[in-house]
Amino acid sequence: MSTDIHPPLDTATAIRARRSVPYGRLSAEQPELPDALIWTLLEAAHWAPSHGNTQPWRFGVFTGAGRARLADVLAASLAEHKGVTDAAEVAELRATQQETQAKAPVWIVVAAQTPASTKFPSYEEDWAAAAAMQNLLLAARSHGLGSKWITSAALMHPTTLPALGFEEGCRPIGMLYLAQVEEWPEGRRDPVAQKVLWVRE
Secondary structure (H helix, E strand, C coil), X not given: CCCCCCCCCCHHHHHHHCCECCHHHECCCCCCCCHHHHHHHHHHHHCCCCHHHCCCEEEEEEECCHHHHHHHHHHHHHHHHHCCCCHXXXXXXXXXXXXXXXXXXXXXXXXXXXXXXXXXXXXXXXXXXXXXXXXXXXXXXXXXXXXXXXXXXXXXXXXXXXXXXXXXXCEEEEEEEEECECCCCCCCCCCHHHHCCCCCC
């Protein structure tokens, strides 16, 4: 598959075409992605809405050897979550995690940070960061990249974000990978009319 950046999809097409892409649908060959493209996707995420324009989203980008750092932290958090202390078992968790991180050239961790001076509840900052995550997913699909919103026990563990270098008080919203896709999954939705309460008077 070509690694050239194709003309971005229009918004409506990107929304309908975005899918959570399983690892098995990713291309076997995963070349590095240009930094300029990653910045383009992050910029799209950065324009998400936030109450009071607090802009609470924070992003950790892991590429190249940085993916091993992410894998090590996730493995350590998972070991603590599971109560695993045996060195061999911890090493196995680390090897499995490193294998996972190697499947995609870019991993992005998204977190929410409540500003010290905010008058808004923290859940509003979480919602804003979730909106930034959605912008990121849609922008990735628009540029022909697969991704998946992941909220694993390892990522959500309280030790993970500090170990990755996030500022104090950040809360994990999720992480995603960016990768070339071999075969796109098809989406399915029930009729939208089933989900709508429409009051006209």
